[in-house]
Amino acid sequence: MAVPGKLASLLEGLVAVHVATRDAALVPDEVMAAAALLELDGRSLTVYLPDATAGTALANLRDNGEVAVVLSQPLTHRTVQLKGRVETLRAAREEEREAVERFAAAFDAEVAAIGLPPAALRRRTRWPCAAATFAVREAYEQTPGPRAGEPLAPEGPR
Amino acid sequence: MIAKLPALARCFQGILPGALATCAPDGTPNVTYLSQIRQVDERHVAISRQFFNKTSRNLEANPRATATVFDPVTFEQWKLGLRYVRSETDTPLFVEMALRVEAIASHTGMKGIFRLLSADVCEVEWVRPVTGFLAPLPEGACADGPTTGPMTEIRALSLVSCRINRAADLESLLEDVLAALDEVFGFRHSMLLLLDETGRSLTTIASRGYGESGVGAEVAVAQGLIGTVAATGAPMRVSGMEALLRYSRAVRGTVEAAGGGAGLRREIPLPGLPHAESQLALPLLVEERLLGVLALESGDPLAFEEWHESFLLVLANQIAMGIERLSEEAEKEPAPPARAGTAAPAAAAHAFLYYEADDCVFVDGEYLIRNVPGRILRKLLRAARDEGRREFTNRELRLDASLGLPTVKDNLETRLILLRRRLEEKCPGVRLVPVARGRFALEMDGAFTLEERRGA
Known part of the structure; x- marks a missing residue:
């Protein structure tokens, strides 16, 4: 699709990551990711789900792989939603840890600017993680407003 | 572990928005930010559909x-299992949520565009803390701040009530109340606004804790938080205003980017704190008649809790009754013999300019006041210039139909306070000085000119 080529610029600065999955009975679950990093192909995203909190999400992903991810910048509310099916689910590797920690720290800094206590933010569990990678199948504008929900690549496949 | 919903009140204040996951019948999940979630009862919450x-x-x-x-x-995270029950569009719950959305929208000039479509009520099937979201606290550390006991609050209420009852006149009541809210409750930034004679706008009559007093600042009824409280007669509390304003501005940004910005008004500047994080506005009512609004602001997003709203409403009622009582008492005592006017010593001359079209008065090129206080000032200046008068009675102002005071409940006293304070700030060389109940003198350090123009 057309958008993944632009994904890198689209996702710039979006440091809050919420991940939705669902079970076989279509009951949804939501978990906060420690990080979301674009793969080198520019069209696949890997979300890093902390083992401590992502039990239900990981079970759902093993069951069916369906995933929706909102990425947002807390200070401006600029928000994008990406959807797809997770193809690779594995334990995050030690060499990925630094990038994950850096991403999580960017979220902490932004949310601290809103006024949340930094000491509490630093306690957020971010490692160890599972890494779930999916090819972006759908992308939507989700910044609050009348354009929320509009596909970011209307010419692309749905 | 299952928690009860009331334990989550703080989480519902919208300071850091939560997220909501749903799933389409084809199995595609969806996730979005929750802009507003509130508890309906022990087993239900409502989410805003915008x-x-x-x-x-x-x-x-x-x-x-x-x-x-x-x-x-504490930054703890909670998860709620929900089952959608119904969408409400014309219930008190909807109205309450819509007012909150509209109050925020009108602050950012988004009224009508950024509005609530429905309040979606969901049954809460379970609530649990997301264990493991935060690493354990170091031993001996306390996650929460100190709390205050109910006895403290009751004592505080009694202290403030006492000051209201002791106030000798309206002006001291206004000052004492705001001082007491500061000293007793720690609400350092406050203002009192009174409804003007048109019933369409509120004027700031007293304030505390701001660099500029803001006396004379106007807020239109039904606009912004204060105007909304005046329009509905119900208190409103907004926490995490910065978060909500940012949210609303994000909406505004997308509307303008979509080319829909032509009909947007400019933002109404929030009177008071430049970085207000929370605001509580309470109506001042006497037998369902609105006298004005008491507005409190804080830079702390959690300064006003749910109990403050009902608790301070008791206080607001007393303030309203106090204002009513002292406005009426000002008339009851007989006027003492008129004091001879004092001759004005030579000093800097002031140039007053009165615009008839909107009863607006400027002094030395600066806006001073308008509406009824503007007409009163013109009357006083005319009498001083043409007849050499320096003393006036409230009674003669009341009898002067050209001032446009309502025949009952005219709030003349508050108009005079407003005029007096604006003169103190903008033109200290001209003063209104009370000489007895219902009687005041116009004192001037120098000469003045009064020019009257028809156009605006």
């Missing part, structure tokens, strides 16, 4: 949803 259409479609087809919310003090 723009999230996919969420709405999903909930109608598959009512299961999962929400996560954050405690803004």
